[in-house]
Amino acid sequence: MEEDSRVEQTVIPTENAEQAAEQTAEQAAQAADATDPGKERLKCIIECLIFASDIPLTIDRIKQVLEDLAPRQIRELVAELIEDYRTSPRGIHIREVAHGFQFCTRPEYASLVHQLRKSKPYHLTQPTLETLAIIAYKQPVTKAEIELVRGVDCAGVVKSLMDKNLVAIQGRKEVIGRPFLYGTTQKFLEVFGLETLASLPTIEEIKQLSDAAIPVAEEDTH
Amino acid sequence: MQYQVKLDIFEGPLDLLLYLIKKNEVDIYDIPMALITGQYLEYLELMKELNLDIAGEFLVMASTLIKIKSQMLLPPVEGEGEGEDETDPRAELMEHLLEYQRYKEAAHQLVTRELLEKDIFKRPQTEDPGEAKVDGDMLIEASLFDLVDALRKVIERKDLPENIMGVAVEKMTVRDKIVSILRQLKETPQLVFQSLFDPLVTRFEIIVTFLAVLELIRLRAIRVFQVQPYGEIRIVALASQVPLDDLGS
Numbered sequence: 001m002e003e004d005s006r007v008e009q010t011v012i013p014t015e016n017a018e019q020a021a022e023q024t025a026e027q028a029a030q031a032a033d034a035t036d037p038g039k040e041r042l043k044c045i046i047e048c049l050i051f052a053s054d055i056p057l058t059i060d061r062i063k064q065v066l067e068d069l070a071p072r073q074i075r076e077l078v079a080e081l082i083e084d085y086r087t088s089p090r091g092i093h094i095r096e097v098a099h100g101f102q103f104c105t106r107p108e109y110a111s112l113v114h115q116l117r118k119s120k121p122y123h124l125t126q127p128t129l130e131t132l133a134i135i136a137y138k139q140p141v142t143k144a145e146i147e148l149v150r151g152v153d154c155a156g157v158v159k160s161l162m163d164k165n166l167v168a169i170q171g172r173k174e175v176i177g178r179p180f181l182y183g184t185t186q187k188f189l190e191v192f193g194l195e196t197l198a199s200l201p202t203i204e205e206i207k208q209l210s211d212a213a214i215p216v217a218e219e220d221t222h
Numbered sequence: 223m224q225y226q227v228k229l230d231i232f233e234g235p236l237d238l239l240l241y242l243i244k245k246n247e248v249d250i251y252d253i254p255m256a257l258i259t260g261q262y263l264e265y266l267e268l269m270k271e272l273n274l275d276i277a278g279e280f281l282v283m284a285s286t287l288i289k290i291k292s293q294m295l296l297p298p299v300e301g302e303g304e305g306e307d308e309t310d311p312r313a314e315l316m317e318h319l320l321e322y323q324r325y326k327e328a329a330h331q332l333v334t335r336e337l338l339e340k341d342i343f344k345r346p347q348t349e350d351p352g353e354a355k356v357d358g359d360m361l362i363e364a365s366l367f368d369l370v371d372a373l374r375k376v377i378e379r380k381d382l383p384e385n386i387m388g389v390a391v392e393k394m395t396v397r398d399k400i401v402s403i404l405r406q407l408k409e410t411p412q413l414v415f416q417s418l419f420d421p422l423v424t425r426f427e428i429i430v431t432f433l434a435v436l437e438l439i440r441l442r443a444i445r446v447f448q449v450q451p452y453g454e455i456r457i458v459a460l461a462s463q464v465p466l467d468d469l470g471s
Contacts, residue, residue: 051345054347095342102344103344103345104338104342104343104344105342105343105344106342107336107341107342110340110341110342110343113343119339121337121339121340121341122337122338122339122340123340124333126233126329127233129329129330129332129333130325130326130329132329132332133325133326133328133329133331133332134325134328136328136332137325137328149321149322149325150233150234150236150322150325151234151235151236151279151283151318151322152233152234152235152236152277152279153277153279162451163451165450165451190338190344191337191338191339192332192335192337192338193335193336193337193338193342194335200328200331201328201331203324203328206324206327206328206331207324209327209331210320210323210324210326210327210328211320
């Protein structure tokens with residue numbers, strides 16, 4: 001192809017000049033596809049926006065700035081950006097969480113960040129975690145329904161989950177007494193690194209894991 | 223001398239039962255009631271000896287266990303449930319234990335994820351509340367109780383004389399106050415609830431200001447929110463026009 005066009009150019013240069021110019025432009029574009037300046041610039045813009053955002057940045061909000069791009073294009077660019085960070089030796093990367101994107105440190109350096117911040121690792125007690133798991137899977141759920149599963153009073157634990165902003169009141173159940181209904185928050189997704197609630201393992205998957213953990217006596221059937 | 227010891231390994235009766243089932247390596251689908259009930263009661267006895275408070279739930283479970291155990295001793299009633307399977311008196315307890323175990327597993331799955339502030343960190347949130355925060359969805363709408371509580375604090379802080387009566391003070395109306403709040407919001411995008419009361423001296427003025435805030439919320443002209451639960455209440459303007467002519471004075 002290249003040779004052909006070159007031959008043509010030399011033979012009848014005037015007629016085919018335009019076409020040849022077009023061709024070389026196309027070739028250049030193909031060759032430079034990996035480092036397309038326009039695309040790289042868009043990735044830089046998205047990188048800035050994610051960095052400057054306080055909360056996980058959604059595709060919709062990126063689109064408010066880059067109006068001409070389709071959500072699908074933005075998603076592709078973000079995916080490339082994430083991949084760029086993943087494949088280069090960096091201390092931070094971008095994660096998809098709580099319906100958006102966010103910069104965060106890599107887990108292998110956690111102890112050093114704690115050293116800097118003089119902080120203790122975020123910790124939830126076993127009762128708090130169990131209650132949170134029940135709320136996450138059964139939401140919206142009343143306190144009585146949580147207590148039914150756990151078999152103990154949960155008022156204090158639910159309160160502490162609300163103080164931590166992991167759980168919030170989402171309404172009232174239309175039964176006698178109109179009790180509050182509890183559900184998980186955006187912060188819950190952020191803390192546990194979940195993109196959406198659908199990213200939780202399904203209750204069926206949990207069932208399998210849980211049943212495997214229960215000892216079943218290996219006895220002969222009688 | 224008495225020592226108070228708190229053992230929180232077994233948070234509830236279900237926890238204790240699951241522990242006993244695992245320890246004895248018995249089948250959860252075929253719980254040997256005599257063995258487990260015996261050990262359960264022994265454990266309660268131990269807790270009593272150690273002077274631990276035994277929560278009511280433990281006692282309720284003890285009676286449930288004994289009830290199931292005695293039901294199993296009874297011969298199956300003739301005539302009832304011909305041909306069909308006799309329902310196992312343990313079925314309900316078993317279901318309950320299995321369900322609880324599932325949520326314990328779910329909790330385990332949660333905590334083994336990479337946790338923010340434990341395994342990974344994000345950029346600390348900017349302290350400046352004026353920007354970015356306002357349209358974030360992490361804001362907490364302040365409830366009426368929050369507002370009333372804030373009002374109570376204002377009144378307490380002022381330590382007001384009941385009222386300075388007799389002096390013909392030019393009275394401030396709710397309408398005037400609304401206009402004034404809206405004007406302030408035009409100058410600064412965000413107001414702190416408390417600051418509305420700063421130059422005021424009388425209880426009357428405080429009440430009028432509070433009513434003005436309530437009226438503005440009703441008209442959807444402002445939005446009140448907190449950045450954290452029970453935090454400082456902030457006010458931002460919403461775009462809607464306030465029909466000042468409709469307001470009473």
